[in-house]
Amino acid sequence: MKNQSKAFELLLLLSVFVVATCGLIYELVAGTLASYLLGDSITQFSTIIGSYLFAMGIGSYLSKFLKGNLLSWFIRIEIMVGLVGGSSAAVLFVVFEQIVFFRLLLYAQVILTGILVGLELPLLMRILKDRIEFTDLVSRIFTFDYIGALFASLLFPLVLIPYLGLLRTSFFFGLLNIAVALLVSHKFGNELSSRRSLRWSAWLGIALMVAGIALSDKLTSFAESLTYADAIIYAKSSPYQRIVITRNKNDWRLFLNGNLQFSSEDEYRYHESLIHPGLSRVSDPKHVLILGGGDGMAAREILKYPSVTSIKLVDLDRAITDLFKKNEGLLKLNNRSLVSNKVQVYNEDAFQWIRQNKETFDFITVDFPDPSNYSLGKLYTLSFYRELYNTLADQGALVIQATSPYVAKESFWIIDQTLRKAGFQTSPYHCHVPSFGEWGYILAYKHDLPEVKQLPAGLRFITERSWTTMTDFPADMIARSNHYNTLNNQVLVNTFEREWAVYFK
């Protein structure tokens, strides 16, 4: 009998330890998630910790109303803490974009977990009060409680977040909580009322937590997919990027790594501005090169010039070009340009392709993603532009998408300066694309700016008069910079990063 009671105490003290660890972990999970999703970590952590501790106080107060078989209550509460706390990160992640009152849900969850955790210790003390001398009891329970807290606070940043991640961590501790409940219910079956239902619910809870751990990765990507406003009709990871297409009635949107590439509602503005101011100035263009532009929209505009006999399109990602060659809805958007017999697609790296290419082109379109990292930055360097210079016919023209001269004006003018350094004459211009904002391009050529020959019929945005307004830069889009971007300084990437960071703040 003495052994039995010793085991009992030990087990319950172990529970205190686990409970304390789990309790603090839930608090940290909530705080971390709130600062991830809402920003301003000082405010988030402070208010979360405050509400959590306060809720524990409520729980302690409420504990006096629990009557009857206390051990059963304890097990019930353990299971509930496990379920609520364990699933907290997952629930918050998934609903973040979905509900207006995210904060409300966050704090409701924090308070609920706090109340349940607050119930645990007073309850345990009541259970143990007749079995352990009070002085010893208080000292031991609180010792374990505080050791658990220290343990959790060290484990969380050093081990759990780096190795398990947020979602798995919270499920794992939910699992521990419920495991304690199950263990207690097995060890002290004879002291419990309704032990069958208790055990069943514990097992159910454990199953849920295990499923949660197993599905954490899926849940994360599901949660991310919910950050798109419209229905996702296509999502795939290629070796290079995450491709997502959303659709809302007639608005199709393409996202690469979460960045909007076009909205079908206004992409004609972007692509007409990209192609026509330049191509309409080349007399009798025959051979055209597109670098990037795997969606086929630029090719669609170029095919409006009957003299063009061949278009070579170099886009790294086969997943993109295949998509825009095969999907009926997307084929409508690019007017089947990529399946035209004038268009040849090369799924190769643009830098490598251009270095081994011997052909020259009458018109070249460079439509790469913005220079947001060092890999992409290489495609905006003096070395690359020198290769372009050698690839462009003497009387030809070249156009480059050059990010937003409003948001990243210095970046825009660095691109211009780099092109000039490579030997080009340039004419920077810009237009407004509602889904993007103010957008910039640079037209580059080898001699004087050629006159517009003729614009194709049926354009929706570009007219003969557009050029005058497009080349007029308001004061807030002008930055004079002597910097130019090279492989060994990559000044553009740093500038771009700085300018967009300010904008997002």
Place this chain on the structure above:
Amino acid sequence: MITRRSFIKQGSLVAGSLLLSAPYSCTSDSTIPGSLGGPNAKAGHRIRTKTDGKIKEVIQEDIVIVGGGVSGLSAARWLKMNGQSFRLLELEKEAGGNSRSGSNAISAYPLGAHYLPLPNVNNTELLRFLEECNVITGYTNQRPVYNEYYLCFEPKERLYINHHWQEGLIPSEGVSPKDRSEITRFVELMDHYKNLQGADGKMAFEIPVHESSLDPKLLQLDTLSMDQFLTDNKFESPYLRWYVNYCCADDFGSALKDTSAWAGIHYFSSRRGHSENSKFDDVLTWPEGNHWLVKQLSRPSLPYIKTQCVVLNVVLTDKGIDIDFLDLESNELKQIEAKKAIMASPQFVNKHLLHRTASVDYSKFNYAPWLVANLTVSASLQEKRGEPLCWDNVIYGSNSLGYVHAQHQNLTIPKEETVLTYYLPLTGTHCAAARADAEKKNLGEWTDLIFKDLEVVHPKLRSETSRLDAHLWGHGMIRPDPGFIWGEDLRRAATPIDNKVFFAHSDLSGISIFEEAFQSGITAAKQLMKSA
């Protein structure tokens, strides 16, 4: 009732078991495919054991170059440019010495030396060679314009320090103002030496080493260790000392106390490269490291290079020199009767080949062993906070030099995998002991050692690595021990014998860098032609 003691014990047991079960359960000890290679040690040992047997073939030749490292190839280039006929014998399957490379489906990668700092503007021979291979594309304002594809791209260097990747290798983030001011004082002192001229009007520290000033006041520094030099000048900051130690390990494979102060300062104060289109401290590098330079260097001499030949004996005769060698391909003993020879082999080999009359104490030539490992890893490594992946990535406090991103000079957008080249100088005071110790280790032991070091910055590296190819250089680099560079033994070992045998190797400069090897090859070739 449980006692206090048992209670504490149980408490800690619970805590301990939880700790153990959480993080370590996910690590598996599945082995990663890979290889452990190195110089052809078996063939090399034939030099010592010699081979008795009949000479199957006797060949006549004007000049023989023994050894196809950078110095041998440089001598060959010079002889070729001057219309001399020669034959170069190399032990390995490929010439290049420790500037060779390997490759896999992902990338070419260096097995040893991997970069060349911008040469000083008065190093005209080297500049001319760089023009030959289009590394220098022209001159503007009398300053060289370097080929942008070969200049190290941005971002160049980062240091993991205080749980964060900072830009550059000089410790700065989280470093106290006191340490910082000591670092600044050190940098200023090195700048002072950089611009200092000796009493003879020569620059205090020059590349090649033997162009430096012979002012005894400066050479006095060679008798000190770098460690002593720092102490004498009251440099105590652990951050600074770590950094200087790192630099010595980087260029010499030695620790502060085993490095001559003259050599240590030379590292910081000898580079005065100028360029029109880069900063003075930029470097030239290629995915395959200095093997790229070796390919350019050896191109004109390729038909005259014979690989897999173990030279066993070099004997001076009345007519010239007899060189016995084992042709590993046919496993036959052969002999070349040559008029002259350039020994472009390291002195730890020469001591077995030559029977000198002049006494050279070869035990003064110490070579630091190195381990270089190439890890094929996921292109999206789990990273710590701070600067993104750079060309050179160093971990503060580590014994290794960190790793170089082999794909850094690649222009293409990265795919799923990439290659990291890990450098570990084995900086024991006693090179032979360190070498013996290293030779005992198997691939698994090296693998564990490498991951233990790198997991600090890439916690999931083991699971992100698909292959690990290690290369052990038993005699990786000549070590500039105090007193060595300006000592008698080095000078004697470099002195030609009877106007017939000439010497070229970076170990004769005391510093294992491309510039020294390149220059020593030219010097030996010039001496040889002058002797005719």
